[in-house]
Amino acid sequence: MEISVTVNGQTYQRDIEPRLLLVHFLRDELGLTGTHWGCDTSNCGACVVWLEGVPVKSCTVLAVMADGRAVRTVEGLEDEVGLDPVQRGFMACHGLQCGFCTPGMMMTARWLLDRDPDPSEEDIREAISGQVCRCTGYENIVRSIRWAAEQGVTRKESDVESTSEVPA
Amino acid sequence: MTTTEEHASPVGYGRLQRKEDTRFIRGHGTYVDDITLPGMLHGAVLRSPYAHARIVSIDTSSADAHPKVKAVITGETLAGLNLAWMPTLSQDVQAVLATDKVRFQGQEVAFVIAEDRYSARDALELIDVDYEPLPPVVDALQALDPDAPVIRDDLEGRRDNHIFDWEAGESARTDEVFAAADVVSEQDMLYPRVHPAPIETCGAVADMDPVTGKLTVWTTSQAPHAHRTIYALVAGLPEHKIRVVSPDIGGGFGNKVGIYPGYVCAVVGSILTGKPVKWVEDRSENLMSTSFARDYHMHGEIASTKDGKILGIRVRVLADHGAFNGTAQPTKFPAGFFGVFTGSYDIEAAHCSVVGVYTNKAPGGVAYACSFRITEAVYLVERLVDVLAYDLGVDPAELRLRNLLRPDQFPYQSKTGWEYDSGDYPRTLGLATEMAHYDDLRAEQAHRRDLNSAGLSRDLMGIGVSFFTEAVGAGPRKHMDILGLGMADGAELRVHPTGKAVLRLSCQTQGQGHETTFAQIVAEELGIAPDDIDVVHGDTDQTPFGLGTYGSRSTPVSGAAAAVVARRVRERAKIVASAMLEVNPDDLEWEKGRWFVRGDPEAGKSIQDIAMAAHSTLELPEGVEGHLDATCVYNPPNLTYPFGAYVCVVDVDADTGQVKVRKFVAVDDCGVRINPTIVEGQVHGGLADGVGMALMQVMAFDEEGNHLGGSFMDYLLPTAMECPSWELGETCTPSPHHPIGAKGIGESATVGSPAAVVNAVVDALKPYRVRHADMPLTPAAVWRAMQGRPLRTDLAIS
Numbered sequence: 003m004e005i006s007v008t009v010n011g012q013t014y015q016r017d018i019e020p021r022l023l024l025v026h027f028l029r030d031e032l033g034l035t036g037t038h039w040g041c042d043t044s045n046c047g048a049c050v051v052w053l054e055g056v057p058v059k060s061c062t063v064l065a066v067m068a069d070g071r072a073v074r075t076v077e078g079l080e081d082e083v084g085l086d087p088v089q090r091g092f093m094a095c096h097g098l099q100c101g102f103c104t105p106g107m108m109m110t111a112r113w114l115l116d117r118d119p120d121p122s123e124e125d126i127r128e129a130i131s132g133q134v135c136r137c138t139g140y141e142n143i144v145r146s147i148r149w150a151a152e153q154g155v156t157r158k159e160s161d162v163e164s165t166s167e168v169p170a
Numbered sequence: 171m172t173t174t175e176e177h178a179s180p181v182g183y184g185r186l187q188r189k190e191d192t193r194f195i196r197g198h199g200t201y202v203d204d205i206t207l208p209g210m211l212h213g214a215v216l217r218s219p220y221a222h223a224r225i226v227s228i229d230t231s232s233a234d235a236h237p238k239v240k241a242v243i244t245g246e247t248l249a250g251l252n253l254a255w256m257p258t259l260s261q262d263v264q265a266v267l268a269t270d271k272v273r274f275q276g277q278e279v280a281f282v283i284a285e286d287r288y289s290a291r292d293a294l295e296l297i298d299v300d301y302e303p304l305p306p307v308v309d310a311l312q313a314l315d316p317d318a319p320v321i322r323d324d325l326e327g328r329r330d331n332h333i334f335d336w337e338a339g340e341s342a343r344t345d346e347v348f349a350a351a352d353v354v355s356e357q358d359m360l361y362p363r364v365h366p367a368p369i370e371t372c373g374a375v376a377d378m379d380p381v382t383g384k385l386t387v388w389t390t391s392q393a394p395h396a397h398r399t400i401y402a403l404v405a406g407l408p409e410h411k412i413r414v415v416s417p418d419i420g421g422g423f424g425n426k427v428g429i430y431p432g433y434v435c436a437v438v439g440s441i442l443t444g445k446p447v448k449w450v451e452d453r454s455e456n457l458m459s460t461s462f463a464r465d466y467h468m469h470g471e472i473a474s475t476k477d478g479k480i481l482g483i484r485v486r487v488l489a490d491h492g493a494f495n496g497t498a499q500p501t502k503f504p505a506g507f508f509g510v511f512t513g514s515y516d517i518e519a520a521h522c523s524v525v526g527v528y529t530n531k532a533p534g535g536v537a538y539a540c541s542f543r544i545t546e547a548v549y550l551v552e553r554l555v556d557v558l559a560y561d562l563g564v565d566p567a568e569l570r571l572r573n574l575l576r577p578d579q580f581p582y583q584s585k586t587g588w589e590y591d592s593g594d595y596p597r598t599l600g601l602a603t604e605m606a607h608y609d610d611l612r613a614e615q616a617h618r619r620d621l622n623s624a625g626l627s628r629d630l631m632g633i634g635v636s637f638f639t640e641a642v643g644a645g646p647r648k649h650m651d652i653l654g655l656g657m658a659d660g661a662e663l664r665v666h667p668t669g670k671a672v673l674r675l676s677c678q679t680q681g682q683g684h685e686t687t688f689a690q691i692v693a694e695e696l697g698i699a700p701d702d703i704d705v706v707h708g709d710t711d712q713t714p715f716g717l718g719t720y721g722s723r724s725t726p727v728s729g730a731a732a733a734v735v736a737r738r739v740r741e742r743a744k745i746v747a748s749a750m751l752e753v754n755p756d757d758l759e760w761e762k763g764r765w766f767v768r769g770d771p772e773a774g775k776s777i778q779d780i781a782m783a784a785h786s787t788l789e790l791p792e793g794v795e796g797h798l799d800a801t802c803v804y805n806p807p808n809l810t811y812p813f814g815a816y817v818c819v820v821d822v823d824a825d826t827g828q829v830k831v832r833k834f835v836a837v838d839d840c841g842v843r844i845n846p847t848i849v850e851g852q853v854h855g856g857l858a859d860g861v862g863m864a865l866m867q868v869m870a871f872d873e874e875g876n877h878l879g880g881s882f883m884d885y886l887l888p889t890a891m892e893c894p895s896w897e898l899g900e901t902c903t904p905s906p907h908h909p910i911g912a913k914g915i916g917e918s919a920t921v922g923s924p925a926a927v928v929n930a931v932v933d934a935l936k937p938y939r940v941r942h943a944d945m946p947l948t949p950a951a952v953w954r955a956m957q958g959r960p961l962r963t964d965l966a967i968s
Contacts (some may be wrong), residue, residue: 035203
């Protein structure tokens with residue numbers, strides 16, 4: 003069936019099978035492979051994207067449910083001004099290792115900070131509790147999101163942190 | 171405010187931000203499932219619903235007729251190519267697609283290749299397999315019963331489920347020590363079956379070019395060079411016509427060391443169809459069929475004097491290896507490095523015997539950040555020490571301190587034949603107990619127990635200590651090989667005319683940050699900025715041969731190779747500099763980034779200037795080639811022995827059995843740290859693993875061999891809510907034999923932490939006279955332990 007979905011501000015029209023999952027639509031139909039697939043059962047959160055401004059697990063959302071709606075993925079975090087503070091925070095605080103859970107974690111983090119610009123450690127842990135990371139033990143993910151909170155909404159034109167030392 | 175200098179990128183070791191992050195935080199990583207090739211087809215595997223059954227017939231006609239299906243492969247198809255069976259990493263064979271019987275639930279039976287992944291899955295439903303169910307062997311403790319069904323009747327002459335016997339240490343001497351000891355404590359304990367569960371599952375894209383005859387396999391491999399050689403040997407393809415690429419890998423942890431049937435099917439599928447074939451397993455397939463870990467049933471005994479001097483350790487192990495012996499470890503070590511079970515203690519004698527058995531479960535066994543079964547060894551000895559402390563009425567930290575090896579005993583020859591390279595154990599334990607405020611914790615616990623006794627509180631508090639020593643960095647070629655391939659690693663370094671460099675490594679990263687840390691190693695040796703050094707890895711056409719990344723071996727082996735190759739370039743640069751400065755090379759001195767004339771520091775040449783000169787028309791001494799590059803193969807003289815001390819504090823709800831990890835202090839000593847931030851990140855992840863295994867993760871089976879952990883709904887992984895904020899400390903005892911003094915760190919926390927958590931929970935339950943309870947300590951398991959009816963956690967029986 004025909005659907006029209008706006009992803010990261012760009013509208014796509016595709017003829018798809020009704021059973022196609024949103025995660026596969028994004029990855030296979032649109033080539034947006036930053037959104038990952040990890041478990042099929044809504045447990046791991048590697049597939050988290052925004053649907054109408056709300057984080058969803060795209061392995062458990064049909065693409066047709068996004069018809070006429072707006073989706074935001076990790077590829078939509080960076081804008082013409084620069085990286086989102088959440089992206090910079092994950093780099094600055096070593097919030098990722100293999101990088102597979104990272105896009106989903108960052109999408110949830112951005113949503114959290116939009117609602118609560120100054121979350122406590124407990125708030126952050128609760129916000130990402132539906133997502134699994136096997137590498138970091140969550141410590142540096144929490145620090146990354148706090149780092150981003152402390153930056154506010156400031157964006158930078160370059161990856162300045164990429165040449166700096168990570169805080170101990 | 172930080173100064174500009176502090177923000178400058180370290181040229182060498184230090185807290186450098188990772189180079190690979192710039193692509194990952196944009197969603198621009200390239201994992202196997204991100205690869206799409208023109209005309210690519212999709213594969214899916216049909217799996218057995220039975221743990222043990224004879225295959226009567228397979229009818230694929232309906233699947234063949236599906237309009238989008240291009241091919242259906244069965245064991246019969248593969249048998250015609252002599253590929254129905256493949257060698258495992260433990261001198262056994264494993265069915266690629268079953269021909270005679272299925273031997274575990276989830277075993278591969280057929281492979282469908284279709285135009286898209288949904289159609290491939292649809293067609294699986296159209297395959298009709300007629301099975302004749304057979305009684306399964308589920309309980310490893312019954313695998314050697316005389317009337318147990320024989321699982322491996324494919325092996326000629328096989329009459330039972332016995333795989334191997336292995337032992338280490340001195341049996342008679344150990345028996346003498348035990349006979350003379352004041353105290354002998356013993357305990358049965360299970361390290362249950364767990365799974366590493368990287369968030370990216372396993373998969374491959376195979377592309378056989380029918381014109382050139384070149385096969386390219388993009389795959390989730392921790393050991394691409396070993397995979398290439400195995401494909402050559404198994405499939406009979408010429409090795410130079412095979413290219414294995416490990417692109418970005420979404421976590422390995424040991425799960426991606428071996429070759430799985432799905433990979434082979436994708437390769438065969440590409441050969442048969444002439445098209446690229448992608449196969450990516452789903453989560454259930456990953457959990458049910460790929461390498462599991464542990465499944466060690468251990469009986470441990472510890473002998474001591476009455477005042478707590480440990481004298482000996484004696485262990486019997488029944489090792490459940492599943493349906494095929496597919497454990498991944500050096501050939502001479504069928505029980506991995508379990509032989510280091512004497513741990514960190516100065517004892518007189520030790521002995522262990524291990525019996526390996528087949529059961530109707532998935533193959534594997536060494537696959538989860540275990541340093542070749544040192545997880546099992548450390549868990550055993552650290553629980554035994556706590557059991558002894560319980561029996562003696564001694565504080566477990568104090569008991570450890572009395573028995574730890576002393577710094578003057580290094581290098582230490584263990585009673586089971588290992589040479590520990592370096593250590594200062596009391597200092598590390600002292601720092602951990604100091605950071606944890608151990609005495610205050612014990613005082614708080616005493617107060618809490620008073621409240622418990624008075625009926626004023628139902629919250630139990632437990633404090634657990636563990637101390638571990640690992641043996642990582644396999645390994646010396648004469649002792650260690652995988653399928654006959656010696657475990658040495660190559661490295662190549664080339665400095666371009668402008669002073670930028672490319673380092674080519676045989677090992678591969680699954681999140682460890684090699685693109686950053688290996689650049690830092692070269693930067694430290696040559697003074698070239700890490701950003702100016704490109705690290706190439708994971709592509710067999712682009713990199714020298716080596717055995718890959720697992721067993722915490724990258725830094726001990728490939729890290730040494732990187733340092734050695736950089737030093738060779740530095741020596742070459744010295745000759746070039748001497749020609750540039752018209753002095754004798756012996757008159758030159760090195761400081762990071764330049765050679766200069768001794769006594770005249772102004773007269774020097776930077777490595778960048780030297781690089782340009784090395785490629786120029788500069789006349790070089792006779793016999794000295796131009797350019798600035800070098801290669802090496804590093805054969806480690808010994809393993810490295812990282813160690814650490816962990817303190818865990820838990821609160822247990824006496825009414826529900828719920829455990830909450832309140833505090834976790836981890837002091838690790840991995841020698842020199844190339845990038846402390848990355849080291850700490852590795853430790854964080856391992857600690858979460860330890861909490862997960864101790865409290866949540868288990869793959870249990872019912873009596874029919876049904877797998878009860880086949881999704882993340884059932885196989886529970888720790889989230890941010892179960893993990894405390896980790897408190898890390900560091901001591902540094904460099905490895906004396908490693909070129910930069912580094913030791914492996916990737917698995918230390920996974921190895922060392924489960925015992926700390928279990929010791930803490932058992933300590934909390936001391937008022938209930940609980941001396942031991944098996945992992946995972948779920949609320950049900952804790953509750954049952956409190957009632958004196960411990961749970962058998964590996965089977966769904968009561």
